[in-house]
Amino acid sequence: MPPPLPTAPPSIDLMMPFYGDPALFRLAVKSILGQTDPLWRLVVIDDQYPDDEPGRWLEGLADPRISYLRNETNLGVSGNFRKCAALATADFTTIVGCDDLLLPNYVTRLRQLLATFPHADFVQPGVRVMDADGADSFPLADQVKRLCRPHADGPVELSGEVLAASLMRGTWTYFPSIAWRTSLLKRHGFREDLDVALDLALEIDIIVSGGRLVLDDTPSFRYRRHSGSVSSWTAHDGSRFVEERRYFLECAEQMTALGWNHAARVAVRHVSSRLNALTRVPASVKAGDVHGLRILVNHAFGRPYLRSGIRSAAPRAVTPGE
Numbered sequence: 480m481p482p483p484l485p486t487a488p489p490s491i492d493l494m495m496p497f498y499g500d501p502a503l504f505r506l507a508v509k510s511i512l513g514q515t516d517p518l519w520r521l522v523v524i525d526d527q528y529p530d531d532e533p534g535r536w537l538e539g540l541a542d543p544r545i546s547y548l549r550n551e552t553n554l555g556v557s558g559n560f561r562k563c564a565a566l567a568t569a570d571f572t573t574i575v576g577c578d579d580l581l582l583p584n585y586v587t588r589l590r591q592l593l594a595t596f597p598h599a600d601f602v603q604p605g606v607r608v609m610d611a612d613g614a615d616s617f618p619l620a621d622q623v624k625r626l627c628r629p630h631a632d633g634p635v636e637l638s639g640e641v642l643a644a645s646l647m648r649g650t651w652t653y654f655p656s657i658a659w660r661t662s663l664l665k666r667h668g669f670r671e672d673l674d675v676a677l678d679l680a681l682e683i684d685i686i687v688s689g690g691r692l693v694l695d696d697t698p699s700f701r702y703r704r705h706s707g708s709v710s711s712w713t714a715h716d717g718s719r720f721v722e723e724r725r726y727f728l729e730c731a732e733q734m735t736a737l738g739w740n741h742a743a744r745v746a747v748r749h750v751s752s753r754l755n756a757l758t759r760v761p762a763s764v765k766a767g768d769v770h771g772l773r774i775l776v777n778h779a780f781g782r783p784y785l786r787s788g789i790r791s792a793a794p795r796a797v798t799p800g801e
Contacts, residue, residue, distance in 0.1 A: 489570035494563035503578035576655035600690035605698040611705035644742040649751035654678035656700035
């Protein structure tokens with residue numbers, strides 16, 4: 480059943496897991512302070528960053544809308560995401576990257592979209608990409624995202640097998656910009672066995688349960704792409720593709736069980752993931768990383784398979800530690 484129509488504008492939590500460059504962190508916080516709609520709550524969860532100066536700076540702002548917590552132990556990426564979800568209390572929650580920027584209209588635009596699409600379960604706002612130095616950028620990865628992304632004039636609501644297949648063909652969403660219905664974020668959560676594909680897994684879980692995504696084309700968020708991200712450094716040694724291969728094949732079996740056969744075939748092929756691995760091969764060769772090269776080549780050219788029989792048996796997959 481769709482959730483009841485809201486009687487008041489939805490409340491919004493901006494949860495920010497912090498472990499990174501303090502200067503970029505301060506810029507991220509200032510972008511939130513610059514929102515044209517002042518009705519938000521920011522919770523920063525410091526994952527044991529070695530320097531406590533960022534926390535002192537944040538508390539020095541003395542803004543009642545801002546809370547600062549410091550973990551007793553380092554929880555890691557997925558662990559801190561799970562803590563963000565657990566502590567969220569608003570109607571909708573965004574888990575903001577500590578080096579990303581909200582454009583001044585982010586909260587305003589989000590509330591406009593939720594008023595137009597009151598049954599939305601998660602919202603992908605319009606995103607502009609920047610490089611590590613903050614300059615507008617449009618690298619290959621984001622060109623591919625744009626090609627894979629559904630095209631529409633203005634915001635659109637998507638759901639079901641069509642949406643699942645689209646995301647598995649190429650993950651065109653930007654996780655730190657997404658606003659999630661908090662009740663579903665808590666219900667589905669982040670898987671402990673995933674580090675790179677955990678955002679896609681959450682999206683697919685919500686879609687499979689009948690959830691709806693609103694996709695917007697009005698920019699309200701700036702996503703920082705740089706080599707320091709988890710997805711970047713795990714791509715260089717190939718470890719992210721071991722995880723992706725496992726997840727896509729698992730997902731394909733789930734789609735098959737649902738009768739979503741087109742989505743299952745898209746998951747089996749996971750073409751964009753395999754092409755991404757192929758683009759990493761030259762760097763692996765240059766670095767002389769034989770183990771990483773084997774993983775990349777296996778992912779790019781290995782024949783996918785499923786126990787359900789969508790594909791016949793494939794060559795043995797290369798796993799970490801071999």
